[in-house]
Amino acid sequence: MDTATLPAGYASLLAAEAAAYALPGTGIEAADLEQAVWLRLLERDGPPADPAGWTRAAVRAEALGPDVRTRRERPYADQDAGPPPRSPQGARDIEDQVIAADTRHAVLAAVRALPGRCPQLVRALLSGADPTYHEISRELGISQGSVGPLRSRCLGCLRSVLNSRVGSPVGRGNAR
Structure with a gap:
């Protein structure tokens, strides 16, 4: 040019x-x-x-x-030493996946034990779709203004169900 x-x-x-x-x-x-x-x-x-x-x-x-x-780019700690040695992370990853699956299973079991409309509401909140309050109110057939208070009550129930199954941590400043 x-x-x-x-x-x-x-x-x-x-x-x-x-x-x-x-x-x-x-x-x-x-x-x-x-x-x-x-x-x-x-x-x-x-x-x-x-x-x-x-x-x-x-x-x-x-x-x-x-x-x-x-x-x-991520620099090595010591340029002359070459790449860092590989650690057996595969085992830890699998362990984390198993723990996460057990946690999901326990939460879903606790959700099924909730009273009233709480199971449907919490399932909607846990869905990957990330619905708005308007969408949740249409799905449950309730007013949009009652979704927030219902959500609060249902999450409180879920918390107490999970605490009764697992137990609340001792000495962590939990207020009653």
Whole structure:
């Protein structure tokens, strides 16, 4: 691409945009950003239709590129030691999955033991659909204003059912 087709003052626009993104402490230098954008510009088939807008977008992309990479990269504690040794995490993951499944099973059993409309309400709250109060009120056939108080009562009942089965932690500041 011939850079002579760019508007007058393009170099100063690029320098200003690069300086705006090369703030102290970011680890990005304005000259590096300018060079990367010039390279992008030269790799194009022709000049951009909107040089100012294209330059802003190109500088932003070049400035944020290292930031995205550094968020994904994790340094090793000791560069000479190589990657950290693998720990037997598979066993712990399976144990966590079993505990989570047992917990879900206990909660669902306690939900079935709740009185009145509480089982339907709590099941709706636990569903992955994340329904609104309006949707819950339509499903249960109650007014939308009574969903909140009913929810509060049902969760209190659920808490007491679960505490009676598991037991309340002792000495943790539970108020009665």
